[in-house]
Amino acid sequence: MLFLSDNAATVHPALWDAMRAADAPDAPYDGDAISAGLDERMSALFGRDCAVLWVATGTAANCLALATMVQPHGGVVCHREAHIEMDEGGAPGFFLHGAKLLLAEGEGAKLTPQAIRAVIDPIRDDVHQVQPHAISITQASEYGRSYRPEEVVAIAELARARGLGFHMDGARFGNAVAFLGCSAAEAAGPVDALSFGFVKNGGMSAEAIVFFDTALADVARYRRKRAGHLQSKGRYLAAQIHAMLDGDLWLANARAANAAAAEIASACGERLMYPVEANELFVRCSSTERETLRALGFGFYDWGDDAARFVTAWNTREDHARALSAAIGNL
The missing domain is CATH 3.40.640.10 (Type I PLP-dependent aspartate aminotransferase-like (Major domain))
Structure with missing residues (x-):
């Protein structure tokens, strides 16, 4: 994912x-x-x-x-x-x-x-x-x-x-x-x-x-x-x-990516470093929490020592976005 x-x-x-x-x-x-x-x-x-x-x-x-x-x-x-x-x-x-x-x-x-x-x-x-x-x-x-x-x-x-x-x-x-x-x-x-x-x-x-x-x-x-x-x-x-x-099509694709990002953002709460106004999320996560997410099958980039960046796309699957949202909510 x-x-x-x-x-x-x-x-x-x-x-x-x-x-x-x-x-x-x-x-x-x-x-x-x-x-x-x-x-x-x-x-x-x-x-x-x-x-x-x-x-x-x-x-x-x-x-x-x-x-x-x-x-x-x-x-x-x-x-x-x-x-x-x-x-x-x-x-x-x-x-x-x-x-x-x-x-x-x-x-x-x-x-x-x-x-x-x-x-x-x-x-x-x-x-x-x-x-x-x-x-x-x-x-x-x-x-x-x-x-x-x-x-x-x-x-x-x-x-x-x-x-x-x-x-x-x-x-x-x-x-x-x-x-x-x-x-x-x-x-x-x-x-x-x-x-x-x-x-x-x-x-x-x-x-x-x-x-x-x-x-x-x-x-x-x-x-x-x-x-x-x-x-x-x-x-x-x-x-x-x-x-x-x-x-x-450019706008429909962008809307799909934004919707996936909004789904993930709904579980992030105060972890969000910035408001989500496109398809990128910057989420405060410890190194242990990032290891937990990767062990669950999520791929993403570290953002410094205490955060992660997640980027959605036009073809991000709804079940993948929901799974990440749930995983972040469970941290």
């Missing part, structure tokens, strides 16, 4: 069907009709003009998006626990040619305008200090907290006032939308670029960089090729994204 990561989940059958349907001769790279249709699909979803590039990984999506906003001598304001800081192996520095991550604090791995100002206000406007060029937030955050639409708007207003780009890492964007009960447009807010994640939500190997500032996409196309991410048979990646958008 695995709760290690939603990356470990199986691929939704609809995506296999879509890739088989795409298995016909077509133009290479992103010149095929399936790739060309992504702009229209995302523009309809978000209610404004978008330019969409597919890539194979979330790391590439984040870094290629930020590379369009940040010069090598600049910096990206992000949370200290952000994925681009903690879990991307230095990729931002590689893709951004040495640009710096400027780390901010915030409860639940979320940024606020105040936290951002605390980082950027002390920076002198001279060549001796790294200047901020962009802000990056994660929706939902690394601790499973979802930004409310008004919180995103507040950060966007600060970004506009300071002339900064605004990027959203949406590896679990679907889970945030499902929790918030709002539209995709409201959850994304007025960002310049969104890394719209599908791999954690039932996809196989396709993420979408959605550029709301469409001029940035023209830059990203060259950077994607240079970085080795322009796949010669891109229609298979595009087909996955279309399949996830069909009938709002």
